[in-house]
Amino acid sequence: MWVGILGAALLVAYGVIATLQPAGFGRTYAAYGGLFVIMALGWGWLVDKVQPDVYDMIGAAVILAGTLIIYYAPRQHPIALDK
Numbered sequence: 001m002w003v004g005i006l007g008a009a010l011l012v013a014y015g016v017i018a019t020l021q022p023a024g025f026g027r028t029y030a031a032y033g034g035l036f037v038i039m040a041l042g043w044g045w046l047v048d049k050v051q052p053d054v055y056d057m058i059g060a061a062v063i064l065a066g067t068l069i070i071y072y073a074p075r076q077h078p079i080a081l082d083k
Contacts, residue, residue, distance in 0.1 A: 027070055034067030 021028040038060050044050045052060070 031067045031071040034063045034070070037063050 018028050018032060019025050041052050041056055041060055045052055
């Protein structure tokens with residue numbers, strides 16, 4: 001029972017914390033999504049004993065690169081998608 005309560009509290013915190021970030025909810029959520037994929041591979045390796053293969057690692061590297069671009073790219077760039 002206490003694990004379920006803790007899990008529910010963590011899910012609520014997960015949803016609320018992302019909305020409080022100054023970078024904007026969409027970017028923060030996208031960046032967290034990238035980290036979530038990497039954390040899921042780590043969890044599978046640690047808990048389920050399923051070692052990531054080379055394609056898992058390549059995919060995680062691509063996702064991490066995309067996450068870093070989304071979160072840290074300068075926003076004063078002259079290329080705009082809305083024009």
